[in-house]
């Protein structure tokens with residue numbers, strides 16, 4: 252153990268060794284791209300002390316309730332975690348006192364193998380020190396790994412008025428852009444999100460961060476566009492059901508209200524199904540607390556009192572599609588179901604192709620292989 256190592260990570264004293272965690276007892280799905288054939292994307296969570304990093308990770312990936320995070324202890328050493336969602340992911344949660352200029356910090360190792368750096372700024376606090384840390388972290392990381400993406404969460408905005416939120420984002424953006432420009436580093440791109448664990452904003456932001464890690468995102472989006480335009484669907488989200496992160500949506504703009512409705516549907520359906528649903532192998536929808544996988548056949552409908560319908564269809568045991576459409580269009584449910592089956596098959600083909608290469612679909616599309 253390195254005596255003066257203030258992040259305790261790479262010399263064997265990390266708080267948790269890379270610990271394979273799958274929420275609610277899941278195992279990796281052989282149908283999905285797995286770590287051995289993909290390099291597992293690694294997300295770094297950084298920020299000052301008590302900015303809310305660990306809370307974000309616990310709320311989104313461990314289903315901790317926001318109020319419980321009040322009792323989360325300050326992180327003293329790096330926590331590494333391996334998360335199995337619809338994709339494998341590694342998350343490294345750094346303690347707030349981490350100094351990337353400290354000689355014991357191995358920037359090559361940390362930034363070299365990482366895909367995204369999520370920097371959390373506490374918007375309820377004076378953020379000048381955080382901006383200074385953001386600048387040093389970003390410049391160091393970019394030097395080591397120009398491919399790494401920078402995601403800045405302006406966090407705890409639940410305490411701010413709408414005007415104040417916008418002003419804070421503008422100010423933070425301006426200050427960091429000026430500093431980077433002064434150092435002639437304006438080629439570094441940072442994305443900003445206003446977040447809070449007390450509403451859906453944190454899920455939306457993490458969804459966007461995760462989507463950047465998905466190489467097949469454009470294919471998923473295309474498939475969703477085709478499904479929506481041929482089925483009269485206004486908006487559709489492909490959700491990772493355990494985290495409620497959406498890994499893809501169609502290309503129409505995301506409005507927060509539709510996202511909240513679709514995301515809440517997952518909670519409602521899985522809560523109801525965990526109480527009233529069958530708890531055996533034939534469970535069609537796998538309830539949140541039920542380790543039995545769904546079989547990709549589950550579906551649920553909620554008719555809203557404003558003439559809209561929410562329609563959920565399970566794609567496989569990790570993913571569900573949630574659509575928002577007009578009740579009139581839902582009259583052609585047979586057509587929607589047929590289109591959904593084509594969509595489901597195409598999504599699963601993408602995963603097979605990714606895992607096994609073009610040969611995986613040889614029998615199915617023999618004409619295209621000569």
Ligand SMILES: Nc1nc2c(ncn2[C@@H]2O[C@H](COP(=O)(O)OP(=O)(O)OP(=O)(O)O)[C@@H](O)[C@H]2O)c(=O)[nH]1
Pocket residue numbers: 298299300301302303304305306307317319320321322323324325326327345346347348406407408409410446447448449
């Ligand atoms: N109001 C509000 N409080 C939050 C939010 N997110 C986290 N917190 C609170 O912020 C405090 C610190 O959260 P942590 O997750 O421990 O922060 P951290 O960045 O991991 O802190 P260190 O472990 O010291 O690096 C906790 O009391 C959380 O309840 C948020 O969105 N809004």
